[in-house]
Amino acid sequence: MREDVLTAVNQLRAEGRAEGRARGMRRVLLYQLHEGFGPLTPEVEERVASASEAELVAWSSRVLRAETLSDVFGDRARVTAADALRAEGRAEGLVEGRRRALVVLLHGGFGSLPAEIERRVASASESELVAWTGRALRGKTLDDLFAD
Numbered sequence: 775m776r777e778d779v780l781t782a783v784n785q786l787r788a789e790g791r792a793e794g795r796a797r798g799m800r801r802v803l804l805y806q807l808h809e810g811f812g813p814l815t816p817e818v819e820e821r822v823a824s825a826s827e828a829e830l831v832a833w834s835s836r837v838l839r840a841e842t843l844s845d846v847f848g849d850r851a852r853v854t855a856a857d858a859l860r861a862e863g864r865a866e867g868l869v870e871g872r873r874r875a876l877v878v879l880l881h882g883g884f885g886s887l888p889a890e891i892e893r894r895v896a897s898a899s900e901s902e903l904v905a906w907t908g909r910a911l912r913g914k915t916l917d918d919l920f921a922d
Contacts, residue, residue: 792827795827796827796830799827799830799831799834800822800823800825800830802834803822803830803833803834803837804819804822806834806837806838807822807837807843807846810837810840811842811843818843821847832848833846833847836848868900869900869903872900872903872904872907873895873896873898873903875907876895876903876906876907876910877892877895879907879910879911880895880910880916880919883910883913884915884916887916888916891916891920894920906919906920
């Protein structure tokens with residue numbers, strides 16, 4: 775019986791050491807990720823928190839030479855696709871913001887706008903919006919603004 779108790783105690787100690795080792799690896803990896811890539815999302819923190827020891831070892835090795843979080847986690851295609859969608863959304867948001875800013879400037883300077891001007895602004899490219907916004911600050915008429 776005493777041998778059974780010693781075996782159980784040794785097993786519990788081994789489990790405790792493994793848990794402590796994994797906790798330490800998680801802390802170090804989170805620190806390295808934060809230092810290398812800035813503030814981490816809750817998803818990244820959860821991924822590290824639920825990782826196996828083998829994953830932690832692999833990620834800790836990759837983080838030293840990684841350029842992106844995708845490089846660390848080894849799921850480049852999935853993260854890259856998500857990154858591309860985010861970038862696309864940011865670009866669309868930027869163009870929409872430029873469009874709204876131009877409309878505000880035009881309304882402030884010229885009052886209500888003709889339907890044709892509203893349509894042109896709604897379908898304009900980013901470069902057209904930038905050019906028109908610059909002209910809106912100097913133009914005296916809508917014709918000056920939209921002269922091509």
